[in-house]
Amino acid sequence: MTTSTVISKGDSAVSSRALANSSVQMAAAAILGMVVLMGVGFAPMDVAHNAAHDTRHSFAFPCH
Amino acid sequence: MFRSMVLAALGIALAAGLVLSAVQALQVSPIIYAAEAFEMEQPEVAAAIHKDHGHTHTHNVQAWAPGDGFERLAFTVLSNVLSAFGFAIILLAAMLTAKDKAKLNVSWARGILWGLAGYLMFFVLPALGLTPEIPGMEAAALEGRQSWWVLAVVSTGLAIASLVFLPGIAKAFAIVFIAAPWLVGAPQPQVHGFLHPDAQALAALTDLQAQFIYATAIANAVFWVILGGLTGYTAKRLAQD
Structure with a gap:
């Protein structure tokens, strides 16, 4: 209870900082997802292609 | 939040990736293996075709590939789960941002709608332009x-x-x-379909190709509905924290 009173004092400053912080985290999460997908689905190395071959075909990622 | 999102996406990916692997093992991979059998049948023909058609990359025959059977299946399951992780965390970020900025509610039922949007976006529309291909098809x-x-x-x-x-x-x-x-x-491609010299093989490959479009359309639909539902449920829980 005491903590919530403390937070509500600097309400607007805290929440706008939390919002900016959250946007950065959302962007970071989305970028991480894209990097992983690029690696599995698009990485041109033969080894990556061979390991993920059936997955690439199943998702209809451009392959071969 | 980032940490919770990564952990949550891993859980979703494990579930959706394993379901996809099951559907795939039943009705997608058998078509890929069958098409490959035609490729293997005439390696020198396949090699010549690849050379003639000015493909921008060459397959290095020496490159490591998982051995057929368990090893290949294991790497496919791993790739499925990793892909599911990528899709799940993007979907999670999109849902939480939409909730935050556009006051859009999140739930498992809404999640299924998001999943259908993902299906359209990542499978249906791209596949309308670039047909899902089996090995050996010209592209x-x-x-x-x-x-x-x-x-x-x-x-x-x-x-x-x-x-x-x-x-x-x-x-x-x-x-x-x-x-x-x-x-x-x-x-x-300049030439559509397959360049297999044998007419019977050609007919079989064309038939496999048609089956493959349905098989992938079903597998991806199941995958996206599950991924969307689970991500919606998770997004609701993360937003409450």
Whole structure:
């Protein structure tokens, strides 16, 4: 209870900082997802292609 | 939040990736193996075809590949789970952002709608331009197809987002976005289909190709509905924390 009173004092400053912080985290999460997908689905190395071959075909990622 | 999102996406990916692997093992992979059998049958023909058609990359025969059977299946399951992780965390970030900025509710039922949007965006629309292929099928240069795929995914995503989030007449932007990849045009090969010299094999491959389109359409639909539902449920829980 005491903590919530403390937070509500600097309400607007805290929440706008939390919002900016959250946007950065959302962007970071989305970028991480894209990097992983690029690696599995698009990485041109033969080894990556061979390991993920059936997955690439199943998702209809451009392959071969 | 980032940490919780990564952990949550891993859990979702494990579930959705394993379901996909099961559906795939039943009805997608057998078609891939059957098509490969034709490729293996005549390696010198396949090699010549690849050389003649000016493919921009050459397959290095020495490169490591998982051994057939358990090893290949294990790497496919791992790749499925990793892909599911990538899709899940993007979907999670999109849902939480939409909840935060556009006050859109999240739930497992809403999640299924998000999943269907993902299915349209990542599978249906790109596949309408670039048919899901089995091994051995002729296709245009890889780089061009990859760029078009990304274009189709991004513009379909923007079109869906315009319909959902833009007010009134501005929703019409969706038409521009949906049209963009088709105005550019998906890269097509000079020769469609297969260059197998044997007529019987050619008929079998063409038949396998037709089956493969249905098989992948079903597998991806199941995958996206599960991924969307689970991500919606998770997003609701994360937002409450």
